[in-house]
Amino acid sequence: MKIAIVGATGEVGRMMIRNLVEFEVPVSQLDLYASKRSAGSTLYYMDSAIQVMELTAAAWDKSYDYILFSAGSGIAKAQAPEATKACQLVIDNSSAFRKDEGIPLVVPEINGSLLKGYKGIVANPNCSTIQMVLPLAVLDKLFGLRKVVVSTYQSVSGSGHKGLATLQAQREGSDDLGDYPAVIDLNLIPQIGAWLDDGYCAEEEKMHSETCKILANEKIHVCATTVRVPVMYGHSISVYAEFEQKVVLALAEEKLSQAEAISFSANTFTTPLDLGSSNESHVSRLRHGGDDYSLAFWNVAHNIRLGAATNAVRIMLKHAGYEA
């Protein structure tokens, strides 16, 4: 496969390169793009040293099978439509196209069938949404999902390089807030993204609109409170969900244990530090939510892996007819 990664030097881009190795993707050509700042630097794919190139429109004179974008919404809007002329599929990690009608928003284990015969841009969902919607899709099939109330605990790597650098600097005594609206070290911040008119912030709105789009049900109510916490890697979510039908706890446990891309723990819990290099959505502490029509659970996943790079690489592999 001939593959290009845009934003290859970022947290997500570097993980995409690791995933190509880990999933033994048959790569015949790998071109790495970033901004002018990183052009000329070297990244490694297995034993091959690859020089990072500055992204310019000339990149799309070449021909690829797949182009993975992970460089933010601005670059995606400016470059992804042109890039579709150079490949079968552009997979974009930003929020630029997620709400566009006609652009599939894909978690392969849930709605990967949308990829069949599709060409153009595919949107990779928001990190917290991917990990949460995997177990919700299983439960939705069993009992009919109606309403979800969540609080998230999102790591600083969710803000890319800069988030990690800001936490590290504050830990060493800096009072630079970086891009955050408050101090993050030894603190937490209940705002991720810009404020909206309805009192929610952008990340919360994404969890609502993207959950409905992926589960193909606009009637699901999602009330999210998204919180940045001083954790380096791994997002955690406390989930409460209500259903149309009576919940059978044992059946929920059985189906979650068997589901693809989910690791279910009946008797213990997962913390962000436990994740290591896991590509799965970890579900634990499953219990009734106070009545027979609801469930509560604890959900943890690696935001750079499952929440970004791994889902994108799985989209590519599914489209190409491979399984990750």
Ligand SMILES: NC(=O)c1ccc[n+]([C@@H]2O[C@H](COP(=O)([O-])OP(=O)(O)OC[C@H]3O[C@@H](n4cnc5c(N)ncnc54)[C@H](OP(=O)(O)O)[C@@H]3O)[C@@H](O)[C@H]2O)c1
């Ligand atoms: N971090 C997460 O948990 C996560 C989860 C889901 C989705 N995402 C999305 O994934 C994307 C990347 O996130 P990240 O965390 O990897 O961010 P990051 O660590 O800040 O990396 C950003 C990447 O974009 C590149 N870039 C910036 N301006 C560019 C330009 N003008 N032309 C070409 N490349 C440019 C950077 O290259 P330089 O090295 O040259 O600056 C770098 O490779 C974002 O859209 C983000 O919203 C991130």
